[in-house]
Amino acid sequence: MVFPVKSCAPIRRTCARLNEYGFEFDRMWMVATQKAPADGSGPAQWVLCSQREQPAMALIDQALAMPGDRGDQWTDDEIAAGPGPYCAGGRLTLSLRTPNPPPPLVVPFRTVAELSPLESTTIAVHKYSVAGVDEGDAAAAWLSSFLGIPVRLFVKHPTQPRELSTKHVPSHSWFSYPPQTAFADGFPLLLLSQESVDDVRSKLAARGDPTNVTTLNFRPNIVVSGCERPFQEDEWLQLRIGDAEFIGASRCIRCMMPSNNPETGESGVEPTKLLMSYRRVDRGRKYQSCFGINMVHRRTGVVVRVADPIVPTQVGVHDGRGIWQLGTEPIVYA
Structure with missing residues (x-):
């Protein structure tokens, strides 16, 4: 799955x-709002707006169209082999899964050459500062009207890298590119x-809890089976x-977002409460599931x-300390 706009509904891909950021298009855009520092020490700053504060973002569906006269009729294979997200003519379309929705929002792709010289905005994504380019007033108005707060849509600035935590990544010599990401957490x-996922579902069922938990609650890019x-994946180092x-x-590490219902956009309690009861398993993160x-x-x-073989090549014990x-x-x- 890919999530072009962070915290919106996924696009299922085969x-x-x-x-350089992960799967192409994934978390390339982000909704942000302005907030003043809690201590009042300075001007308002742009910060991530996500389902943590706005669970209804789950009702924003997304579609990608590549260049060409076939519009949206490109196959997953053609998109995977295509020229990338900043190609002339492609577009991102957002639509609402709500009664009487407004017309969809269409956001054209812009090339690296178009985006690079534009003024960037620094946005706080948790503890990281990430450079983005504003997608304009029409996108801001469409999203603000739905969410009921003033927000703007940003695309990742293509020439200002967002590096990864050095505690959790080997030396750059292991990679064919400088390891980084876009607007992912x-x-x-x-x-x-x-x-x-099935283990969580069975434990909820044993408690008589009717919460319908699926992979969508956890917003993964890759789901493996067999x-x-x-939780065998806990052991995979390579x-x-x-x-x-x-x-x-x-x-x-999981927050409350898995308890948002991806079908209704409503917040809930499970499976977060359950995970806190039996998935505090990381010695470096003792108080988090x-x-x-x-x-x-x-x-x-x-x-x-889909259906590619999966081969763990190194197993061991992860630790939140890195x-x-x-x-x-x-x-x-030790």
Whole structure:
């Protein structure tokens, strides 16, 4: 799955190509709002607006159209082999899954040459500062009207890199590109297993809880199946999927977002409460629940496809304090 605008509904894909940020188009755009510092020490700053504060963002559907006279009729294979997200003529379309929705919002792609000289805006994505380019007043008005607060849409600035935490990534010599990401929380890719999701579902059912939890609650890029047991992915430090190689950077720390209903855009309690009861498994994150693993790809230009074979090539124990820390072998904490 890819999520072109962070926190909006996913686009399901049968294949996707890896670029320097992760899967092409994934978290390339972000909605942001302005907030004053809590201590009143300075002017308002642009900060991430996500389903954490606006669960109704789950009702914003997304579509991608590549250049050419066929409009949206491009196949996943053609998109994966295409010229990339900043190609002339392509577009992102947002629409609302609500009664009496407004006309869809169409956001044309712009080339690197068009975006590079434009003024950038620094946006706070949790503890990171990321450079984006404003997508204009029409996009801001469409999103602000739906969310009920003033927001603007930004696309990732193409020439100002967003580096990854050095605690969770080996040295750059392991990669064919400078490892980075766009507007993702911290890493280019998130992987989890169907067996882990099924484990959560079965535990909720055993409690008599009617909450319908699916993979969509956890917003992964890659869902694998065929694991011998739930949460086997916790052990993966390196793996191959088809022709692509990945580093397991860390376990994914979960907030309240998995308890948002992806079909209704309403917030809830589960599965967050359940995860806190049995998924506080990371010694470096004792007071936080974990679900899935964050990953970094070693090469760009590789296409990952549904049904590609998955081969873990190194297993071990993740630790929230960081197991790589620019080393050539993962650190093992006593």
